[in-house]
Amino acid sequence: MNFLFLKLWLRKLKRNKIYSLANVLGLTLGFTAFILISLFVRFELSWDKSHRNYDRIYRVQRHMEKALYANNGNDISPHSRPATARFIEDKFPEFEKVSVIRENGSAFLFAEAEHPVFSDKGIYADSCFFDVFTYQFMAGNPKTAMAEPYSVVLSESMSKNLFGEMPAHGKTVLLDKKYPLKVAGVYRDQPYNSSVRPSYIISFSTLQPLKNISRDDVWTGDCMTYAMLKTGVSAEQAAAKIRDLFGEYENIRNEKLELCPLSKVYLNFNDRNDYLFVLRLFALIGLFILVMSGFNYINLSLAKASMLGKEVAVKKVIGSNRKSLIFHFLGETIAVSLFSLLVAFFIADLLLPVFANVVDKQLDLNLRKDWLFIVGTIWIAVLTGIFSGLYPALFLASHKITALFKGSFFNKKRESFSLKKVLITFQFAISLFLIVLTLSFAMQIKYVTGKDLGFEKEGLLYAKLNVSENEVMFDQLKDRILQHPEIKEVSMSRNLPFVSFGGGMTNWEGNDPEEKITCRFNQISYDYLSVLKAKIIAGRNFSPDFPGDQGKACIINESAAKCFGWDDPIGKRISDNRLTIVGVVSNFVYQDMHNPIDPAVLLLAPNTISGEWILAFRVNEQHQVKAREILTASLGETFPNDPFEIRDVPTAFNSENAFQIYHSVNKTLYFFTFLNILLAIVGMFGLVSFSVSRRTKEIGIRKINGSSPLRIFNLLNSEYFLLIVYSLVIAFPSAWFVYNQIPSANKLPAQPWVFALGAVVLVLIVLVSTSYLTIKAATKNPVEALRYE
Structure with a gap:
């Protein structure tokens, strides 16, 4: 039939x-x-499920309770203070393990002096990291890999990029041509749908000699804390207990801690549902x-x-x-x-x-x-x-x-x-x-x-530098570079639109000092706004004619003026009355085209290039290739021990996540x-x-x-x-x-x-x-x- x-x-x-x-x-x-x-x-709904204890892992986030006019959910910060982990471990038995990490940003690793490998996916992590997250080690011991300073574990891909098919375990790599790190292990690449997917992990204790940051640091706020609850513990009850963890610290007592489950870290950490x-x-x-x-x-x-x-x-x-x-x-x-x-x-x-x-x-x-x-x-x-x-x-x-x-x-x-x-x-x-x-x-x-960004991205190149020795005067470097007609203008800043953003909080004159707004802080040279082709719409720009601007004056954008409620901000003060506003710049997009433009506060940078800075260059668009060659040679000569790469802002714009x-x-x-x-x-x-x-x-x-x-x-x-x-x-x-x-x-x-x-x-x-x-x-x-x- x-x-x-x-x-x-x-x-x-x-x-x-x-x-x-x-x-x-x-x-x-x-x-x-x-x-x-x-x-x-x-x-997209399976992010981070490769971790064994996925349903018990939470990110400790900061809720800026007194943050007014918070745009795009930025009263919720995914970053926390390093001491958060130790405080939770000491006071709350509900948590089984707590780990603190810090992103390293752009860096170069060297196995050989002539073959740098660039990565912007590196992190620093403490010894609890591999107790919280599940990583499959191919070499080394995850229990001891992060115990010593100057230790690093590499992803399988990074290991192959540095050493080919040769075993990496036990060998030494150089971080940014300066710091020797011993390879304490190699792990298999994490799945693509992992929120924490580093190409290399450096022991957190290495931060102390490098950047004077320790796991007990209360005042640094750019780390991330991940906590694993004990089996059967209520997340709501645990979150309520840690909410006022920093209540005894007057300057940060308005930062309330929250627990964000790992299932929401990628999709919806600030409950915006976009x-x-x-x-x-x-x-x-x-x-x-x-x-x-x-x-x-x-x-x-x-x-x-x-x-x-x-x-x-x-x-x-x-x-x-x-x-x-x-x-x-x-x-x-x-x-x-x-x-x-x-x-x-x-x-x-x-x-x-x-x-x-x-x-x-x-x-x-x-x-x-x-x-x-x-x-x-x-x-x-x-x-x-x-x-x-x-x-x-x-x-x-x-x-x-x-x-x-x-x-x-x-x-x-x-x-x-x-x-x-x-x-x-x-x-x-x-x-x-x-x-x-x-x-x-x-x-x-x-x-x-096609929307106006508030600045001109075409013809804008940049290089990120981490200068740790041989301090260089920026004005002298600028004069040398501008001798080449292919380069029109040069600036120095901590942050650059679509490249890095910065962040912080400030209060303002005439308002409750406890109430603050979140904003984009940036230190800039005199030429920064000129290089961007951003417009001053009130007051003045920073100028060598006003040497007293250093550490005492600032420029804000239109969004900040609106948040402060000022029609005429010139002469007003912010940040506990320490900074006087001398100018207002028209709004320019800092981070993405999806969210509103954040309030921004610009400070005058010192003339000395030391530490992490971004050099930006306005170049002749018809001679970009030649300009890149000139800049590579000039910066390579000036900073022989500091690796860098010349990049362009349009590519950063097109690579932006939103x-x-x-x-x-x-x-x-x-x-x-x-x-x-x-x-x-x-x-x-x-x-x-x-x-x-x-x-x-x-x-x-x-x-x-x-x-x-x-x-x-x-x-x-x-x-x-x-x-x-x-x-x-x-x-x-x-x-x-x-x-x-x-x-x-x-x-x-x-x-x-x-x-x-x-x-x-x-x-x-x-x-x-x-x-x-x-x-x-x-x-x-x-x-x-x-x-x-």
């Missing part, structure tokens, strides 16, 4: 090629999109496309039902009951659904590298590792087959034999065609929703990309909107093919009675264009609402012409899908039409 069923099913597929192809291709596209989006969403919105949007798109493929299947099954009336009637005559007929039809639809899923897995595997590149994630599909995901997808395919075939099965199996032989049940439009119209309307609405959303997001990307997410979302929307349009075309083509075949005799009679091909074309297409109007009512408000929910401080308002263009695109999709078949039917010889039976 099963073999006979399979034989009959295959014969039907072969006999109705267009119907079969439309069904299989439609479901395959739907399942392919669903698989790819599911893999992406699953990947990226979670993106993931929900992707999940919604995947569901929409799957639903749309199911609607296609139902519509095509309903259309096919018009050709199956006599077959069902004969089966009833020879004894088939209602139940067996329903199971027969459901068996067919489930078989098609499962076959489509099989093809979809094959296509998804082919497309996965392309899609992973689009979303910039390391996605994979492994039959052995992902068997739960595959089983779940199979169940979804079975349910899709059941829901897609249930109505047509019930519809045919419930009619009387005489009605099935006559085909009279198809005249009752309210039974079949009302459902068909509802499903097609929702298909059109889904297509239009995705088209409008994609076009709107593309316009948003264009808007953000900007990359914008582009990733945009490319993903394009990708799935294309699949959706293809799905709509396939579904419409299959549906129209059956509509035309069922009305062949009607078309012939109309042509004999004088109907023109254009009139017949309009007759066959008119119902679809009416359904487009209905879909506009559903899709336009939905797309407008979702687009307005997309988080961004620099948001392009929804553009009416984008909605109009989306409607035009939908009409074109319908025309492309239906024109070939309807024109062919309208121009066919009516004699052939009347003889087709």
Whole structure:
């Protein structure tokens, strides 16, 4: 019986090629999109799950309780003070292990003097680090690796970059050409979806001789603390106990500590839900496309039902009951659904590298590792087959034999065609929703990309330096560099837009000293604003004519003036009245184009280059290559023991995380909107093919009675264009609402012409899908039409 069923099913597929192809291709596209989006969403929700104690690990964060006017959630700082770990260990037995780490930023490691390896992923970590986090060591002992100063453990990739295939354990590397570090171990690279994914880890005790920072330091605030709770301990109760950990310190008693679970560190550490919105949007798109493929299947099954009336009637005559007929039809639809899923897995595997590149994630599909995901997808395919075939099965199996032989049940439009119209309307609405959303997001990307940054990024180069000896006078270095016409201007600063940002808090004159705002602090040379081409809109810039500015004066930006509530800030004081405001600079973007522009406070830098600084260069854009060569030679001569690399700000701008997410979302929307349009075309083509075949005799009679091909074309297409109007009512408000929910401080308002263009695109999709078949039917010889039976 099963073999006979399979034989009959295959014969039907072969006999109705267009119907079969439309069904299989439609479901395959739907399942392919669903698989790819599911893999992406699953990947993003699985961050840090490679750690054994994932559900017990928390990051200790600071909540700036008295921080006023906090933009983009920056009253929550992921950074903490080194002493946080020791205080928690000493006072609260609820915590099993507490580890403190500090990011090292950009640095060069040397195994050989002539072959530096650059990395911006290094960290310092204490001896508890490997008790909290799970790392697989290839060499060395994780229990003792971080015990001694000047010890380092390397990732497998870093080890290969430095030593090739030679064993690294026990050897020595140089940090920034200055500090010898003994390799105490090598660990396997952490998965891409890990919040703490260093390329090398230096023992925390090394910070004491290098930067005078110890694990007992209360006043340094740029570390991170990760705590692991004991089994069964309530996170809420533990968080309540550590909240006022620094209450006895007057200057920092308003910093309240919070516990952020490891599951939220990547996705939503400050409870803003911005990226979670993106993931929900992707999940919604995947569901929409799957639903749309199911609607296609139902519509095509309903259309096919018009050709199956006599077959069902004969089966009833020879004894088939209602139940067996329903199971027969459901068996067919489930078989098609499962076959489509099989093809979809094959296509998804082919497309996965392309899609992973689009979303910039390391996605994979492994039959052995992902068997739960595959089983779940199979169940979804079975349910899709059941829901897609249930109505047509019930519809045919419930009619009387005489009605099935006559085909009279198809005249009752309210039974079949009302459902068909509802499903097609929702298909059109889904297509239009995705088209409008994609076009709107593309316009948003264009808007953000072209928005005035408040400074000119083109032609701006920079080099990050860590000068520990042989102090150099900045003005002397600048004069030497400016002798070359390829370099127009030179500046020195602690931070640079899209490169590094700085941070801190300050109070202001006339307000409660306890209440502060978070802002971007920066030390700059006289030429900094000139190099950026930022504008002073009130007061003055720093100048050698005012030598007393050092340590006593500051320049603020428009955002700071607004937060302080001052229309005329010149002469006002901030930071416990220590700094007098001498100028206001127009707002320029410091960190990203997604968040509002933070308040900024600029201080005058000393003339001596010592420690960590960024040198910025405004160069002739037509001679950038030559300028890089000049700068590399000049800085190499001046700082022979300090490695550096000449980079450009436009690349830093394009590499910024929020900007990359914008582009990733945009490319993903394009990708799935294309699949959706293809799905709509396939579904419409299959549906129209059956509509035309069922009305062949009607078309012939109309042509004999004088109907023109254009009139017949309009007759066959008119119902679809009416359904487009209905879909506009559903899709336009939905797309407008979702687009307005997309988080961004620099948001392009929804553009009416984008909605109009989306409607035009939908009409074109319908025309492309239906024109070939309807024109062919309208121009066919009516004699052939009347003889087709």
